[in-house]
Each structure stands twice: as structure tokens, then as C-alpha cells.
Amino acid sequence: LAPTADPPLVNxxxxxxxxxxxxxxxxxxxxxxxxxxxxxxxxxEALARGTAExxxxxxxxxxxxxxxxVARGTTPLGSALHSELGMLHVRYSSSDPLRPGKEExxxxxxxxxxxSNKAMRERRAAILNKSxxxxxxxxxxxxxxxFNLRSYYLAQACLACTVILAPHKIVIGADIDEGNFAADRAxxxxxxxxxxxxxxxxxxxxFEELND
Numbered sequence: 434l435a436p437t438a439d440p441p442l443v444n445x446x447x448x449x450x451x452x453x454x455x456x457x458x459x460x461x462x463x464x465x466x467x468x469x470x471x472x473x474x475x476x477x478e479a480l481a482r483g484t485a486e487x488x489x490x491x492x493x494x495x496x497x498x499x500x501x502x503v504a505r506g507t508t509p510l511g512s513a514l515h516s517e518l519g520m521l522h523v524r525y526s527s528s529d530p531l532r533p534g535k536e537e538x539x540x541x542x543x544x545x546x547x548x549s550n551k552a553m554r555e556r557r558a559a560i561l562n563k564s565x566x567x568x569x570x571x572x573x574x575x576x577x578x579x580f581n582l583r584s585y586y587l588a589q590a591c592l593a594c595t596v597i598l599a600p601h602k603i604v605i606g607a608d609i610d611e612g613n614f615a616a617d618r619a620x621x622x623x624x625x626x627x628x629x630x631x632x633x634x635x636x637x638x639x640f641e642e643l644n645d
Contacts, residue, residue, distance in 0.1 A: 471494040471515075472515065479504040480507050489504070489601055490603075490604065491602070492605075503600070518590055523547055531546075548583045550609055553609060588621075592623060
């Protein structure tokens with residue numbers, strides 16, 4: 434791989450860099466705010482969906498990690514820090530090849546480690562290694578199971594968002610999503626979690642908007 438043309442921007446204040454550049458170009462009133470990728474997605478979705486001023490939208494971004502962006506109306510809800518939803522610890526599926534082994538702590542892995550693109554690749558490699566398929570292919574049902582496992586963990590992220598933020602909308606954005614089913618699959622597991630709460634007489638919410 435060729436070296437990058439410019440050094441990494443780790444130690445730079447990006448907001449100040451852009452703002453100074455705009456001022457130097459003759460726009461002294463320019464003001465720049467730098468958002469995380471998940472925050473930017475939340476703003477974009479809120480604009481696209483016409484989110485009302487008092488409504489809260491949560492955007493769960495699933496790529497090489499898992500991030501959370503939150504907006505009220507089209508204004509991001511943030512502070513000097515930003516949400517790290519990917520650090521949330523999750524309940525594992527017994528069928529998941531990535532679940533902790535006996536030598537690991539029960540809560541050894543986070544949402545990010547179980548739902549990221551890396552986790553998808555690791556599951557595929559584990560299944561291939563077990564099946565011994567020399568051509569590197571997987572049956573469609575096994576591919577579907579890999580996506581279902583990710584959705585099981587994303588549903589837990591949705592539940593966490595629901596009980597903490599009570600958002601009006603939760604949007605899942607994944608850059609690897611076979612058939613564009615990430616939200617549908619996660620919603621299925623989410624509904625199962627909600628039904629279990631109702632069986633235990635501990636419903637999370639009971640209002641008409643929840644059905645939407």
C-alpha cells in the first residue's frame with residue numbers, strides 16, 4: 434500500500450482548521466461544527482424524514498464499529514463528549530460462534546465487538562472453518578444466520594435507546610446489509626424483547642406511537 438499523501442489529522446483541531454480557512458477566503462462570519470459520523474447521519478435522517486421539533490430520533494450506525502447519533506428535531510443532542518453505544522455489553526446468543534468461551538469473562542465482549550463488520554467477517558470465517566468448504570462459499574441459510582445474529586445485538590441496542598431516550602424514531606444504518614433487512618430483522622427481535630417485558634408485567638411503554 435502506498436503511504437498517505439498527508440499525515441493523519443489526529444492532533445489537529447478540525448473545526449478551527451476549517452473555520453480559519455473559510456475566514457481567510459473572505460467569509461469572516463463562518464462558523465464550523467464538526468460532528469461524528471453517527472451524529473451527521475442523525476441530522477441527515479431527521480431532515481429527510483421531516484422530524485418534528487420536539488421529536489427525538491436515534492441513529493444507530495453500524496460499520497467497522499457501532500455508533501449512536503441523537504437529534505431532537507434536526508438539532509443534534511450532544512455535549513463535549515459523544516455517545517459510545519458500541520461499548521454497551523450485550524446478552525449473547527447461544528448459537529453465536531463469537532460468544533465468550535469458558536476461559537473468558539461472561540461479559541467479555543461489547544455491542545461493537547459483536548455487531549460490527551469485523552464481527553460479521555469473523556463469524557463467516559468461523560463457520561467456514563467448521564464446515565470445511567474449500568471454495569469459501571456458505572449456504573444461504575448460514576449467511577442469513579450471520580445477519581440474524583447481528584440483528585439480535587442491534588435489537589438490544591434499540592431497547593437500550595428506547596428505555597433511556599424514549600425516542601420517536603430509531604434508524605439503523607449499516608454499510609453491509611444483505612437485502613436491506615437490518616432494520617426489519619432487528620425490529621423482529623426488538624418486538625420479542627418487548628413482548629417478554631409484557632409477560633412479566635413490566636411493559637416498557639404503552640402508547641400508540643410505539644406501534645409505528
